[in-house]
Amino acid sequence: MNCVKTFKNLFATSLAFGIAATASAQMLINGAGATFPYPIYSKWFDEYAKTDPSVRFNYQSIGSGGGQKQILAQTVDFGASDGPMSDDNLAKAPSKILHIPTVAGADVITYNLPGNPTLNLDGETVANIFLGKITKWNDARIAAANPDAKLPDQDIVVVHRSDGSGTTYIFVDYLSSISKEWEAKVGRGTSVKWPVGLGAKGNEGVTGQVQQLPGTIGYIELAYAVQNHLPYANMKNSAGSYVKASLESVTAALASAKIPDDFRFSMVNPPGEKAYPIAGTTWLLVYETQKDATKGKKLVEFLNWAATKGETMAESLNYAPLPENVQARVLARIKEIKY
């Protein structure tokens, strides 16, 4: 009996709370899109709920394609994408859509070789490996930059992502910017027609495949390589120096990348001595003119918070924060949102 009573009380209290919560009219802001920034976004939404309890965020990490589609269909209040929207897609929008860069990440080239040496690689060599033109690990073109590494006479097995992803976009964008042949034969996209190699699903799939099979080479997000203690190559940047991938070298790349006014930019292979060349950013997509004034106001407040306070949380989750010069431009862009 007692138990039932307690339960009844509990039920009554929770009901009362429920009503109270509804009475305070908590606003729900819906978003959908990219999976790559999902960990940091969900941390932002959690933390932001503490500063402003009147808003609640609901973010579905359904992929960049879905994010773009839903913002176009206006079924969400903001979209998220790992690649910028194409002109075609932007033309379909009922009104102007803004790209707001949030954080950046890097792709690293990981491999499975005896002794796990740290290799020095350049874009041309990586492109040739992924084009199937360099097929052995002891190829002279790899050996030239790695005089100290013992490279085995072994076939190179390429591993790439089988699912469409922003990680792939950054990687092929980089190869396209370096190699004319890659650009012509394969091109840029979240999924492409790979000349050679095995496909594995997700960063975890590529990581697993590379760990399992000797002689493999693949590209994964920096965070995965760090967490799984995989070796990864120092990449030659456009200034000619071999740079280790790190949050600092990615932020350095962002700082020296040429960023157009609409923020639809690619930051691969930027100038700069310290810049890591295979990096990319991820965007939130919002309408410049918000239909719902109160919601729009709350969304802008959140965006401002994300671009300032939110940025400081990036590094703890292995994302590179925006450098100051970009941050200032982003804040200026957020001001342009009308509601």
Next chain:
Amino acid sequence: MAMFVLALVVLVGWKLFQGSQLTLHKFGWRFLVQSDWDPVNENYGALPFIFGTFVSSIIGVLIALPLSVGTAIYLTELAPNWLRQPVMMLIEMLAAIPSVILGLWGIFVMVPWLRDWPFPFLKKTLGFTPFFQGPIYGVSILAAGIIIAIMILPIITSVSREILRSVPDSQREAAYALGATRWEVTRIAVLSYAKRGIFGATMLGLGRALGETMAVTMVIGNRPEIAKSLFAPGYTLASAIANEFSEATTEVYLSAIFELGLVLLLVTIVTNIVAQLLIGNFGVGKRVPAGH
């Protein structure tokens, strides 16, 4: 209820058909016979996926069928009574393993083992045929077939067992009366009587194999290419949909993926209808589990 299920299938089919309008118009029948899959240049052909789906499923069935029928015969004709239930339970438990878990096991245990032992052995002994040539990566159409075999073993076994049990004892008695040995009784009286039913059970297994997604994706190598060698990576319809749907940013791309779904749905429906017809004709339809 039955109408509801039927309506659901029709609705799903209709949605897929609607979703794939763009590619249906753009490529027509070429979609089915072209083997280029290039999202960058917006050129889509489903042939490698159809090929991969059929080949991996058929390998799965070829491996699972003798094992399943053998087990079913053992369980109905030979095994002592006390053993039948526990063995059947174990087999049915195999069906309860989630696909993704089996895939993980596949990628971390089965594939490295296949790569180190059975595959090199096959290459050495059968390497003169085009089916066992080329580099061994481990992940391959053959590995996918083996995973599929494990997944469809329970359904073929349990349906076959039901069918063998439905063979009237008078059949067996008549054969014994003619002086047949135990093996001859099984072969002539039981198996030939149950033949079509077992075929139906196989088709049910095939139906399941065709749509298998997660575990297959993890071990097939996901390469849209038609290779002769079973050691080569391949791709299936279901895997392609699972892999590429979330980042399909252009309309034609999305439409192509919808059409893959449509092709898969049609293939699976036809397989299941054939299976149901065969089992239904055989008169044991009521005892057959509903498939999926």
